[in-house]
Amino acid sequence: MPRTTATAKELDPRARQLLRTLISRHIRDGEPVGSQTLARHSGLAVSPATIRNILADLEEIGLLASPHTSAGRVPTAQGYRVFVDSLLQLRPLPEGEMARLREELPAGTGTQALLGSASELLSAMSHFVGVVSVPRREQFAFRHIDFVPLDAGRVLAILVFADNDVQNRIIQTRRPYDAGELERVSNYLNRHFAGRPVAEIRATLLRDLRAARNEMESLLAHSVELAEQALGGDADGALGEGMLSEGMVLAGQTRLMGVQELSDLERLRELFEAFARKREILQLLERTVQAPGVRIFIGEETGLAPLEGMSLVTAPYVSGDRTLGVLGVIGPSRMAYDRVIPVVQAAAEVLGAALKS
Template structure:
């Protein structure tokens, strides 16, 4: 978890210049020089004074010069100080919040609510919206049936938690008779009934790895068929995170490098690092901000992540947030993430 920096002996004048420089860089995406700052109506220092202060801030590690003759841009340390000490959080438009709230209050399933929230984050920030799917309680295996279809396909009817029914079609390597399918169903129902699916998968994996020579053909076919169905985990890491708006990030110049985009989109595709990061800060209260290397995962250093937990019945059940360049409008992103988490939690409480 990123922690707020210790208070540094930075004069108020230097803090004012640092805040204005970062705000201008976030707005323009271009290095900011002393002349640009001196022309702002909100500052009364001369260009020479500003230039000297910018040099001091660079020596302290808050700014850097991308080119010798260019202006300055903030470093990750500069962004961290800005976020912790200087950012002025804006107020969101009330009508926009009300429209989003109305969308959440529509007749949506919990899964649809999560996708709506991720879409909202993406659309409002023009970045990538992310949200973790609440982990389900243990799924208990109750009953299974196999029904032969054409073209070496089998319809599987799986019942869990005494009432939840899933229908799946699996592809097998040969045609099975009705008697074989009944035998397989009877075996699976007898051996695994009442077990949670995690334990079922572990047991099947062990049996699949045992010497096939110790099994007769029919038993081997049964284990293979059970493995087709029950070794498929519907709650994988890829399914545990919803990501919307990845392509928005291609519009930012600092993220337009081909190799950087490839790394970023690989992260979105795998989702493992995003999931681990969000789960690691699930105990945090309010909005958390990770800048560059602070993520501790394989997320590009050029990116920041703003996250917040969402609740149901008073308990934190997931995290949501926004991924974008370090040059993001934190003053606007922070309240968007905060409001979205609160409205999503409120909507889930009514389901």
């Protein structure tokens, strides 16, 4: 999480309590909060006039704003930043919801199914958009491969990975291969490389080819050509749902249509277009992949114009000593952070454990 701003440390206890109460009420009700409301709910023995003076000070330093149509105030993006960094009180996710995560993200499930379930769960539990970046295939070992000739220049590669994911990939070859040649290559790869990471297989094949002599040279050359394409990351020729070639799984975009802050249809259209492109949001997720723990981007901190007024809460999911990807929730800056942060944190832990198994 980004460091607490200097203004948070400079606030006196009364200002901190009023800011915490105002933001909590605004998140709950979605309305500007006035001094009378704060006098009733802040727990401070101060007059509304004193509260108004403190609110004016908070507005002056950029933590609050006054909508023209109301005497109340609302938090700014900087105000939300101070709130999540130093005023928010977090509790662990209830055991019943942890059990739901473990039940719906069970170990032994294929990666595509786990990622889809994780994004759906994040959306359902937060009521906003759930997002999960997809691990690169190079991070997984492959278990078995078969090749099937299709026509003169195309071969179907059927790959089974160690995480139970099955992918069918159509690859272009420099020359035709008959069924016997393809069987010899698949037998060689399965015998010598099953259980090894994809990137390691390509490097080893090239090294062996340079050292090969006589009859092995032809087999290795064919193995290099076919394996280079079949195991070459997230190939364009992958068949099926395509989640692993898109880099990111999203769920719950339509939940944003009922969000008060997104009532402007043009604003909503820009946001949905950003979801459809995926590229910018995926780059934002990748910025956090090596950062431990929960990260929160508020408004312009995302660097993406369509996410103005939105927040992204992320956490990396880890299997063993490998960070496989990042998951998170995208929603309005007026979100219940005390609810969303534990959900994101717990989902990352459960997804990592499921993939490790």
